[in-house]
Amino acid sequence: MSYSKLLHLLLSERWSIHAADEYKDNIVRLLSGGSFFELEKEREPLQRMALNSSTGELVTPFDAESYDDVPRGSIALIQINHVMTKFGNWCMWGTEDYARMLDEAAEHPNIVGALIGYHSPGGATSSVIPLKNSIIKARTKIPIVSIVDSNMHSCAYYTGSYGDKIIAIDPMAELGSIGVMAMLHNDKERMKAEGIKVIEIYPPESSFKNKPVREALEGKEQLLIEEELSPLAKHFQDIVKQNRGSKLDLSVEGLLEGKTFFAQDALGYGLIDSIGTMETALEEVLTLSRNHQMKNIINY
Numbered sequence: 001m002s003y004s005k006l007l008h009l010l011l012s013e014r015w016s017i018h019a020a021d022e023y024k025d026n027i028v029r030l031l032s033g034g035s036f037f038e039l040e041k042e043r044e045p046l047q048r049m050a051l052n053s054s055t056g057e058l059v060t061p062f063d064a065e066s067y068d069d070v071p072r073g074s075i076a077l078i079q080i081n082h083v084m085t086k087f088g089n090w091c092m093w094g095t096e097d098y099a100r101m102l103d104e105a106a107e108h109p110n111i112v113g114a115l116i117g118y119h120s121p122g123g124a125t126s127s128v129i130p131l132k133n134s135i136i137k138a139r140t141k142i143p144i145v146s147i148v149d150s151n152m153h154s155c156a157y158y159t160g161s162y163g164d165k166i167i168a169i170d171p172m173a174e175l176g177s178i179g180v181m182a183m184l185h186n187d188k189e190r191m192k193a194e195g196i197k198v199i200e201i202y203p204p205e206s207s208f209k210n211k212p213v214r215e216a217l218e219g220k221e222q223l224l225i226e227e228e229l230s231p232l233a234k235h236f237q238d239i240v241k242q243n244r245g246s247k248l249d250l251s252v253e254g255l256l257e258g259k260t261f262f263a264q265d266a267l268g269y270g271l272i273d274s275i276g277t278m279e280t281a282l283e284e285v286l287t288l289s290r291n292h293q294m295k296n297i298i299n300y
Contacts (some may be wrong), residue, residue, distance in 0.1 A: 048101060050074040050111065067108040075285055076105035076114040084123030084155045086130060095127045095159075099134035106138035112293075113285035114138065115278075116163065117147040122154025125180060125232055135162040143288030145281050148263060148272060153177035157271075158236060161243040164288055166272040167281045168263035175266055178240055179258030180232045182224060186217050244270055 050070040067076065078098055088094035098116075105111045116135075135144055139162075146152070146163035152175040160166055168175070191198065202209055212224035237256040241248065247270035248255065255269060266272050274280070 048076070048104070050076050050105075067105060067110050070110050072110050073112050074110055075282060076102070076111045077117065078102060078105075078114065079117045079119070079149075080156065081117075081119045081149075084120055084127040084131075084159075086124060086126045095129075095131040099130040102131075102134045102138050102144075106141040111142060113142050113289040114144045115147055115281055115285055116144060116160065117149045118152035118156045118160055119149045120152065120156035122156050122158075122177065125155065128155050128158045131159045132162055135159065139164065143285055143292050145285045145288070147278070147281050148173045148175050151175065153260065154179065158239060161240055165274070165284055167284060168266070168272050168275045169277055169281070171262065171264040171275055173263040174260055175263065175271060176255075176260040177258055178236055178256050180229055180236060182216075182229060184213065184216055188217075247273075 048065065048067055050067060067074070078101055080098060082092045085092075085094050086096055088097045102114060102116075105114050138144060144163045146160035146166045148160070148166065148168035150170070150173050152160050152166075152173075154177040157175055157178060188198075200214075212227050215221075216224040240256060241250075249269045250256070252269045253259070255271075261269065261271065263272060263275050267275055274284075276284075
């Protein structure tokens with residue numbers, strides 16, 4: 001059996017995700033020894049998508065592996081439509097893959113901007129690192145507009161907040177859930193029933209190793225909260241404050257503590273910049289692109 005990066009993430013990561021119960025059955029199944037056969041298969045190559053800046057139509061073939069054949073002045077389109085993980089597998093791409101696509105788009109002469117569409121509940125906290133870094137780097141070359149396509153929660157909002165603008169394409173699109181969580185799988189009783197006893201041995205020189213998790217499994221969650229979850233949550237809050245700045249209405253209850261909002265309300269709270277359509281998002285990124293190019297000419 002090949003090594004499953006997803007299983008590794010489930011066993012080792014902290015998560016920033018909304019509505020975890022939707023995925024809990026599959027997570028427990030995998031942790032309990034079940035198998036997702038597709039995780040062991042080879043996945044298809046990354047497919048680059050781009051929009052015609054005049055018509056908004058898709059100008060890349062379904063299996064495009066580069067931006068070489070798109071017209072000059074095109075807009076790269078990156079769609080994140082699932083739980084976010086750093087590494088990809090057969091059934092979904094990871095943020096490392098999306099970052100690579102964005103890096104290529106920012107450097108390609110045919111691309112003048114990028115739209116990143118989110119239909120995601122969030123995911124593993126490690127997933128934000130490659131995409132965040134790629135967005136920061138890409139914005140020195142091209143503008144980026146983040147699109148709330150039905151939902152942009154938790155890790156998805158974390159990375160989306162790095163865009164030049166955030167646009168929801170429906171008043172009832174959902175976003176927020178700015179927070180983190182840990183879900184521990186305790187299978188001691190099942191293993192005991194099967195006659196399996198696991199013994200963990202730590203020398204005195206390693207007394208703090210895995211201590212937050214060990215204590216949490218014994219019903220004492222405070223150390224895990226204080227040493228791992230709270231620092232991650234505070235960091236998340238700081239990033240949103242940094243990226244959204246004075247637009248945020250910090251008086252709103254739960255704004256940075258995990259509450260979710262419909263776009264029609266989030267607009268007034270400063271979590272997004274506008275509500276529109278894919279066409280208005282395209283117009284926005286083109287306007288930003290023209291301003292970006294003019295600024296570069298002036299600086300030159």
